[in-house]
Amino acid sequence: MFNTHTRSSVPKSTRTRGTAQNPHVILLGETMLLDEVELRVPNLFVYWFDEVSPRGYPYRGTTALVRRGIVHKELEHAPFSSVRTQRIRVYLDDEELLLYAAYKPPSETFCSTDVQTLFSSLRRTLVVGDLNANSKRFLSGPALTLQEVEPISLSELQRAVFRLPKRKAPGSDGITNAALMPLPIVCLAALTRLFNGILQTGHFPEMWKTGGAMQEPPRAGGTCRYMRT
Structure with missing residues (x-):
């Protein structure tokens, strides 16, 4: 077309x-x-x-x-x-x-x-x-309505952060998973509100929908590293 x-x-x-x-x-x-x-x-x-x-x-x-x-x-x-x-x-x-x-x-x-x-x-x-519909619900199967999506709790987010693999390539910002684990409770609470707001509106940032990997040059005596983008 x-x-x-x-x-x-x-x-x-x-x-x-x-x-x-x-x-x-x-x-x-x-x-x-x-x-x-x-x-x-x-x-x-x-x-x-x-x-x-x-x-x-x-x-x-x-x-x-x-x-x-x-x-x-x-x-x-x-x-x-x-x-x-x-x-x-x-x-x-x-x-x-x-x-x-x-x-x-x-x-x-x-x-x-x-x-x-x-x-x-x-x-x-x-x-x-x-179709001039502005609809976000065209899926291969039935979709949950926004009212049916359960909000995540602070304890759930804490468990998810704790289970993150430590040996994981950082994103383009250079923040590793290991750096997330000592975050104070006030930061995790802010992230919880952010994630629940995204779930309630059904809008996900575009940068979350794509990904890639780039190779960093090896450091002296080291090996190549990969960084998520």
């Missing part, structure tokens, strides 16, 4: 990418193309979902393009409450894959059951598009 930025650029941008990159499938969540505007790409089948604007004029919404030679089938349009979809079934390497080009207008109330229905099939499923 790619963003074509403007309605007028959809046909040209799609043809350019479809010709230059030779994709198997192109999924467009929102095209807003009028019926008289043709969307044709060499060597690609085109399927779209028809919409009607509040002013009554018809236009094309979600669109899927599939390369000729790919075994596929257009599926019926499911009657979702808030999400518009164009779905196709594709067979690649003897595997069946359901593909959805999806879109939800920002003016409509998001219905989470639509997303649950999309992934209710036992088949491999890929949903591509803009």
Whole structure:
């Protein structure tokens, strides 16, 4: 999927990418193309979902393009409450894959059951598009609500710090696990409040989600050390 930025650029941008990159499938969540505007790409089948604007004029919404030679089938349009979809079934390497080009207008109330229905099939499923939902709860299984997350206690944090391995590469700040163990109780209490605030809001700092390792040059008579980043 790619963003074509403007309605007028959809046909040209799609043809350019479809010709230059030779994709198997192109999924467009929102095209807003009028019926008289043709969307044709060499060597690609085109399927779209028809919409009607509040002013009554018809236009094309979600669109899927599939390369000729790919075994596929257009599926019926499911009657979702808030999400518009164009779905196709594709067979690649003897595997069946359901593909959805999806879109939800920002003016409509998001219905989470639509997303649950999309992934209710036992088949491999890929949903591509803009749902305008600002939701953080699209997971492979049921998620706990923020009210169901138990806060951690100061004693739990103390036990966790005590169990930290001492022989562990420090982070980019150079603080080792061994340096955390003698922290005074007031510092651990502040960390407890910080962690519980993160659990209650469901927001985790971006720097906690990525990691890496860099090699430090060996000191005189020593060996190389690794530092987490």
